Amino acid sequence: MPDEPYLPTRSTVPTAIRPEAAPPAPPVPAPTGGVWLARLLVVGLVLAALNLRPAITSLGALLEEVRTGLHMSGSVAGVLTSVPPLCFAVFGLAAPRLARRFGGAAVVCAGMVAIAAGMLVRPFAGGTAGFLAASALALVGIALSNVLMPVIVKRYFPDRVGTMTGLYSMALALGTSLAAAVTVPLTQALGGSWRTGLGVWAILAVLAVLPWTAIARDRRAAARTAAEAAATPATADAPTGDASAATGPRVARSRTAWALACFFGLQATGAYITMGWLPQIFRDAGVPAGTAGVLLAVTMVMGVPLAFVIPRVAGRMRHQGPIVVVLGLSGLAGYAGLLTAPVAGAWLWAVLLGVSNCAFPLALTMIGMRARTGTGVVRLSAFAQCVGYLISVPGPILVGALYQHSGGWTAPLALMAALIVPQMAAGILAGRDRTIEDEA
Template identity: 70%
Template sequence: MPVDETRTLSPEPRAAREHRTAAVRSPDGKPHRSVWLLRLMVVGLVLAALNLRPAITSLGPLLEEVRKGLGMSGAVAGLVTSVPSLCFAVFGIMAPRLARRFGPATIVCAGMTAIAIGLFLRPYAGGTAGFLAASALALVGIAVSNILLPAIVKQWFPDRVSTMTGLYSMALAIGTSLAALSTVPMTKALGGSWQTGLAVWGILAALALCVWLPLAVRHGRDRTRPAAGTKPQPRTPGAEAVESAAEAPVPAPALPMVRSRTAWALACFFGLQATAAYITMGWMPQIFRDAGLSAGTSGMLLALTMAMGIPLAFVIPRVATRLPSQGPVVLVLGLCGLSGYAGLYLAPASGAWAWALLLGVSNCAFPLALTMIGLRAKSHQGVVKLSAFAQSVGYLISIPGPLLIGVLHDATGGWGLPIALMAGLMLPQMAAGVLAGRNRTIEIELAT
């Protein structure tokens, strides 16, 4: 056969064969993703995920010291715990447009820069307003990274979405629990200043920046020149027009999220689980401290809650992708949350470790929501739009929760009514999750 004769007479050079083996074609067909680049992206995903929560969970164990140091009321402290949701809602919606213009890697790199600067500055910015402004800067970086990581996974690892989602969700849980567990002892070891205890987490973001910077540079290089190893081809009439069209950015698919029932259900589920998560991260240590436990023990309990996401964030996405509907997983997590709130209401101190564990299982609705974002869209462009819509609307929904908890606590002088509100919000979360978990995609839903 002619093909066989060609292979026999003109064997492929070894260097070319090795280059072909190392290269991995992206969805747009450009062979620029070598094995080392994919490995670097895996490291980058892990480091980025490690930085998505320490800005928040490092504050909870030291909230009492921060309130005293800055003269915050309970309502203002509730505003501080609501700032993450506000930033995620406002700036997360900008992520898809920025990613189309500059590339996802460049935007995540900028996000890591904002996190590092914000965390280094906020303890020393001076007063509550400066603290909030520097916190907002860090949270803007977290917001855009939150939106883009699921899309990066879909684009770079389309055949390993559940595995990679589980990996970076697990890293996110590690960063969350690590900050909650080590902030208080690290603060004491560094001299007892809450400013130092909060600022030190900027180092982790700076480390992530060291990995994302070469990824961003490489991405920018790939956007402006052909892949390495390609040779100029003979020009034919109209070739320049064809090349210009091929190199032009791929337009975002026409997917009006506001018309999708699945997108709205997913946004509501995401928002309600975010409400529970930020109330837990911001207020649970204070609930345990007011029940008579020490600051160190309260931090350890929050760390346990967050640490439950380490194994479960890897298991839940794999289980969820094997089910035709994710509704049963939603219900199990919701029942764990209701049980944890009931225990927190009835015996916050005596059963503290059990309640922390149950609430930790319930908080794994976050990796489940990320997994459902990947499952409810067919293309990575669709995932970007769905992720931006679900997370931005969801975080907008979650803004009042932590603030309302602080106001209710100030008004009643106790935690009974705030905990009852937390439990009440779990019911619509379960309902929205069941609807979002149905086996369908937004592309098909919007086409009908």
């Protein structure tokens, strides 16, 4: 995968991990659209990121209504909140192969179509099985896009990895918090049906399809031009095979890759428990449903500014361990507050958990920093996210089971706080200044 940027600017990536240090890749012509395509890519990244969480947080805000409407038990609801990381793990593995065959932009475009279709169909499901199937369709699209976002950033903006990661991480946090904040009032304004409140978010996904359709078409044209100009393999963003992908680093042999996968998985565990159960925690403590949704939105909206700042700061540090520790301590304080005074300090706990959830953009940034080449980023992104999401699957299920059988939130919150400790340890190891190419 070539790493030549077509938007030259001052590098913000440390010298040790700049793409220029990697072996030279086969030359590929710049995108045929020039400046307009560069701008369209930025718009496409933002719109795609806005769609990567509303399918989840809109459900979290209406989980009680969905459980009642579909006659779900607490354990089944726990399974429902575990579907996202399971889909991300299983289908994220297919993203690099699909990107090599059809082109990264085409796969992201298909992902946006899947999100829109799943969110349109889900509200009309007549039972739990249909609801889960439609949710899974949307989550497949999210899974593919999750893995390819760092790859596309590395491909098109190799000298601005921190900045562009911050931009789409900020958009992701904005979409997450927006769905959490307005789903309940929007549902009430549209007649009070949870089905309408969930289905309306498909409109945002439809909007994201438009720029990615144009980007995918341009990349196919560029790939044809490259094939005619020289007999070189296409890149991971072109619709044919990539020879370098077959000779890339063996990620599973890298200790840093495993540490990053564990860090990613443990932060994802906390994030999906929070997105799925935090409104219910507040509602059970006596907070009104609308306020509980806003509190979740506060947690999510903390990622809007921090998701832009943290990657930029992390990109300038040789070791990201100090950031990992600060985020972990914020999570421990938030869970302790929910255990001792869930109502009195509700807004503070929401803020602290929001700071803790910014481990996600930090993990994405480290994926781009822990590999020198585009091929390395593809493999590391798929490995860290897929293994990480597999690690996160049992968490929401266990929380749902503990909630149902204990009748309260003491045991689930104690578990959530305990998981912060290994998360911090794995993040410190993953934050060391080294690359998977050196280790594998």
